[in-house]
Amino acid sequence: MLHGISLTIGAGETLGLVGESGSGKTTLGRAVLGLVPASGGSISFNGQQTQDLAARERRKLAQDIQVVFQDPYTSLNPAMLVTDILTEPLLAHGRSRQDATAAVGALLDRVGLPKDAGSRYAREFSGGQRQRIAIARALAIGPKLIVCDEAVSALDLVTQARVLDLLIEIQRETQVAYLFISHDLTVVRHISHRVAVMYQGNIVETDTARTVTSNPSNAYTKKLLLAAPVADPDEQVRRRRARIALLAS
Template sequence: MNEVPNESPTDERGSLLEVRNLVVRYGKNSTPAVDDVSFTIGHGETLGLIGESGSGKTTIGRAILGLVPVTSGQILFRGRDITRASAAQRRELRGDLRAVFQDPFSSLNPRRPIGDAIAEPLRVAGVSKLERAARTAAVLQSVGLPGGSADRYPRQFSGGQRQRIAIARALVTDPRLVVCDEAVSALDLSTQAQVLNLLADLRRGSDLGYLFIAHDMAVVEFLAQRVVVLYRGRVMEEGITDEVIRDPQNPYTRVLMAASPVPDPDEQARRRELWQVLRAESKAAAS
């Protein structure tokens, strides 16, 4: 994988996304799935949101996308409060705020060519058929697939290619922010590397920002300039990615680092033992 500098860009235009004291509950008296979480994403920046299953990271992404209701707090996108945006207001945001999920195949109609799926948001926006075809071919090429792929069906592509199709669909509207929710976790290591390099290349030199949701610290280390570590809906640690990885301040961050897979079986065994010790420490620290 190519090296991506872990620097947090400054921008006089302010934050692209700002999440303030976000709380999400799935029942009136339930334990919060997200508990007082705050962070910002700058223009052209990637923020890694990392934690185990149940940490609340996917719920945060879905709250930003308007897929789950917010209990309290604020979500500001390009300075606009979208916390409780109406359906009509959400439609206005569709071009600027996009998503890539873990399983692209489930969101692709197996009976329709992938070009139709990619062009759908353009059709809804009233873009002409000729322009839709041109932009679909261009975005397919930008993610490493030939323009002629538009006439093929989802079953004719590999898992990695389908994830590229999902990225193309997210980018076809020239968005400002893409929420990537476990976008590479179902791929093998070689394909993961290809997709991560693609995401990094697409962001480099542009205003495109990513909220990159993952459970693997190694993946976040490669792509994200800053990282927020979550445990049971709460922020355990945040900061510049390199600094957090070099000198983690919270036991739970060390748990995630110990859980990252490595090719050396002896080192992997050592990490598993360390993971057990650190996990006990992190539970004590969070309680």
């Protein structure tokens, strides 16, 4: 359950939403996507409250807000050709088959995949490549906001960095906004302009990414930061001791 959440995201901005499992991050993301109803309060997009939209306006909202899910192995149909995966949202929003098919090459190029990838099945690609396909699908109909729900957590560290850099590059070119949901403050720091920290359905801290990840004011945020793994074993020991001391205080 969420309590008194108040957040804003501007065009071309990334808001990182971070917290441990069960903190309410995914519930908030689903509410923004309209997948779960809000029992109170309101969600506004471009000045309109989404719960008040008529059917035609809801269809436009579905075009403006897209999602990249966590697991690229289950979010893409393995039995579909990549071309069909990418044309499906275009056809659903009124584009002709010819126009939709013509757009596939540009979408694949935009996410760093060869154009002949369209003639292959999603199951033939690695996890990082599949997530690039998922990003291309989200971009297909020109959204203004993309909800990235743990979009790189299933990837290895090198692939994570490459996908994050891709998302940053796309944002610079298109001014799309991201709600970037993650449990990893290191990942959030890499991509976000601002960070909101969730704990038990509440936002406990909101500030610039640099401030939250280097000088947090909330005790829970400090615990998250100290729990993040680092390559230096001596620093890892120091963090573990500091976290134990913080938990005991």
